[in-house]
Structure formats: structure tokens, C-alpha cells
Amino acid sequence: MFAVQFDRFGPPEVLTTGRFPEPHAGPGQVRIRVEAAGVAPVDLALRSGRSPSRDRIPLPHIPGVDAAGVIDEVGAGVTGFAAGEEVFGTVDVARLGGASAEFAVLSFWAAKPPAMPWAQAGAAGTSVETATRALDRLGVRAGVTLLVDGAAGGVGSVAVRLAIARGAHVIGTARPESHAFLAELGAVPVAYGPGLADRVRALAPAPAVAPGAGRVDLALDVAGAGSLPELIAITGTPAAVLTLADFGGPELGVGLSRGELAGEPGGRHGLALAAALSEQRRFHVPVQEVFPMTRAAEAHAAAARGPRRGKIALIRHP
Numbered sequence: 497m498f499a500v501q502f503d504r505f506g507p508p509e510v511l512t513t514g515r516f517p518e519p520h521a522g523p524g525q526v527r528i529r530v531e532a533a534g535v536a537p538v539d540l541a542l543r544s545g546r547s548p549s550r551d552r553i554p555l556p557h558i559p560g561v562d563a564a565g566v567i568d569e570v571g572a573g574v575t576g577f578a579a580g581e582e583v584f585g586t587v588d589v590a591r592l593g594g595a596s597a598e599f600a601v602l603s604f605w606a607a608k609p610p611a612m613p614w615a616q617a618g619a620a621g622t623s624v625e626t627a628t629r630a631l632d633r634l635g636v637r638a639g640v641t642l643l644v645d646g647a648a649g650g651v652g653s654v655a656v657r658l659a660i661a662r663g664a665h666v667i668g669t670a671r672p673e674s675h676a677f678l679a680e681l682g683a684v685p686v687a688y689g690p691g692l693a694d695r696v697r698a699l700a701p702a703p704a705v706a707p708g709a710g711r712v713d714l715a716l717d718v719a720g721a722g723s724l725p726e727l728i729a730i731t732g733t734p735a736a737v738l739t740l741a742d743f744g745g746p747e748l749g750v751g752l753s754r755g756e757l758a759g760e761p762g763g764r765h766g767l768a769l770a771a772a773l774s775e776q777r778r779f780h781v782p783v784q785e786v787f788p789m790t791r792a793a794e795a796h797a798a799a800a801r802g803p804r805r806g807k808i809a810l811i812r813h814p
């Protein structure tokens with residue numbers, strides 16, 4: 497089969513395409529003919545050699561943990577899904593790859609709503625699961641005001657849309673040139689970086705202008721850029737803050753969600769929930785740019801560069 501691959505760690509240019517033996521669905525898995533795949537930070541970290549998991553992946557490696565496509569093989573024990581159905585999801589976390597290819601094996605998936613574009617479905621998997629898990633842990637529900645630090649990126653933009661679908665008011669941080677993007681998503685934008693607490697306090701408290709501004713109940717740190725002390729000051733307690741990316745969180749009393757890629761136990765209901773919300777037109781996966789798989793190196797370079805506004809996706813067909 498056709499696949500994107502790298503046989504040494506390094507910059508995006510180490511990515512090439514080649515022929516690989518086809519994978520097959522094991523028990524509890526489905527194999528899909530891939531239509532689209534996502535590019536996630538874990539893919540960039542593995543390819544560059546920065547990831548502590550680099551010794552766990554044999555080379556050559558097919559990158560990508562998120563994919564969408566049409567089921568063509570159903571593993572033992574799988575019920576409710578059959579060949580020919582369109583699905584989206586994530587690969588086996590232990591393999592940390594395999595999605596950027598003609599065929600991929602999914603361990604977690606949901607039916608793709610017919611109106612959900614392939615690029616959105618392919619890029620959704622880990623961002624949707626990660627954001628859902630984080631919103632659940634924080635207790636995000638209707639009426640609360642949530643501050644998302646790093647709101648314009650792949651996980652942040654999905655968290656913004658899912659929190660709004662729950663009825664929360666959302667304030668999101670981004671660099672100023674991405675504020676219009678955040679406003680389109682439905683969040684009140686503020687600039688990230690030092691002085692965040694003052695800028696959030698200065699937001700107009702009038703609910704008609706910026707619902708919930710002036711009072712922040714919960715905060716989600718997606719960026720891991722050292723803002724936890726300010727997020728604690730803004731919410732008033734470390735118990736109201738969760739980080740996805742700052743390993744210093746627990747020292748400050750802040751919860752750290754290492755997520756499904758680290759094998760952390762937790763509900764895997766995000767995909768089905770997102771599919772249902774998408775069918776009701778209350779959710780979409782913001783996609784910044786789509787590349788054909790043959791240009792995966794450009795896609796990885798784009799994913800590493802700001803400003804980020806949603807997910808980067810790969811489609812199989814040029």
C-alpha cells in the first residue's frame with residue numbers, strides 16, 4: 497500500500513512516501529481505506545526524535561494517529577459496524593502511528609456523519625477525545641465561564657467549540673492576528689502571555705458584550721506555556737484549572753491530563769458525542785489547511801509554525 501514514512505528522525509524533509517505491507521484489523525479493531533488523516537503534535541515530536549517514545553517505534557515509521565475512511569475489514573468481536581461504513585477515529589495508542597497511509601487500523605472510532613467533511617473527520621480523533629476528557633474533568637457545563645489558554649490550536653479550537661456546545665461561555669487566548677478566528681468560533685478573544693490575568697479582568701463585564709466576561713469559573717491550559725500561576729489567580733483556585741501540557745501542574749495543585757495517547761484511563765465517548773453534535777450543526781472541527789499525503793512534509797512544517805488556527809489535515813488523493 498501507499499504510505500507516508502520516515503526512516504530517520506529529523507526535520508519535516510525526512511518524510512517521504514513509499515510502499516508498505518497492508519495492516520490488518522486485530523480483535524476489536526477495524527481497518528479503513530483512508531480518505532483523510534490528521535497531523536498532531538505527537539506526530540511532529542516522534543518524527544523529529546524529540547519524543548521520549550522514539551525508542552518504542554521501529555523505523556521506518558508511518559506517522560499519524562488520527563484518520564477517517566471507509567471500513568474494509570472488521571476485526572473479531574466488533575459489533576455494530578460493517579464494511580462500507582464511513583468512520584473516523586484513532587489508531588492503537590501503542591503503535592503511535594499508521595494513519596497517513598492507504599489503509600489504517602483504528603482502535604477507537606465512531607460513524608462519520610455524512611455532512612462532516614473528510615478533512616475534519618480525519619483530523620478529529622485525538623483532539624476531540626482530549627478536549628472532551630478535559631472538559632469532563634473540569635466539569636464544564638451550561639452557564640460556566642471557561643478560559644482556554646492556547647485556544648486557536650488543534651486541541652484548543654475543538655475545546656472551544658465543544659464547550660460552547662455544552663452551553664458554556666468561553667474566553668480564549670491567541671495571538672492578536674487570530675482573534676477574529678476565535679470570535680468566529682464563538683469565544684471572547686484575549687492575547688496570551690504575561691499580564692493575562694489583568695487583560696481578562698479588564699474584559700467588559702457586560703454580559704451582552706462578552707457573556708461571562710469578568711468572572712472566570714474554570715481554566716484549561718492547552719499551551720503549556722507557563723501560564724498556570726496566572727490561571728490560578730484568575731479562577732481563584734488550582735482546583736478550577738487543568739493542564740494538558742504543563743508537567744509542573746501537579747506541583748501547583750493543578751490537574752494534569754496526560755490523555756489517551758499516554759494510555760490514561762478515561763471515557764472514550766468524545767468521538768460519538770462530537771459526531772452527534774456535528775449532525776445537529778452545533779460542532780465542527782476547525783481545519784486550518786489541507787494537504788495531499790504526497791506533501792506531508794509541508795503539512796508537518798505548517799503544523800509547527802504559527803499562527804495556528806485549528807487542525808492540519810492530509811487527504812489521500814492529491
Ligand SMILES: NC(=O)c1ccc[n+]([C@@H]2O[C@H](COP(=O)([O-])OP(=O)(O)OC[C@H]3O[C@@H](n4cnc5c(N)ncnc54)[C@H](OP(=O)(O)O)[C@@H]3O)[C@@H](O)[C@H]2O)c1
Pocket residue numbers: 536537538622623626645646647648649650651652669670671674688689718719720721740741753754755756757799801802803804805806
Ligand atoms: N494531554 C493530552 O492528552 C494531549 C493530547 C493532545 C495534545 N496535547 C498537547 O497539547 C498541546 C497543544 O496541542 P495542539 O494540538 O492544540 O497544538 P497546536 O495545534 O500546535 O496549538 C498550539 C497553540 O498554542 C498557542 N500558543 C503558543 N504559544 C503560546 C503561549 N505562550 N500562550 C498561550 N498559547 C500559546 C499557539 O498559538 P499561535 O500559533 O498563535 O502561536 C497554538 O494555538 C501540545 O503540547 C500537545 O502535545 C496533549
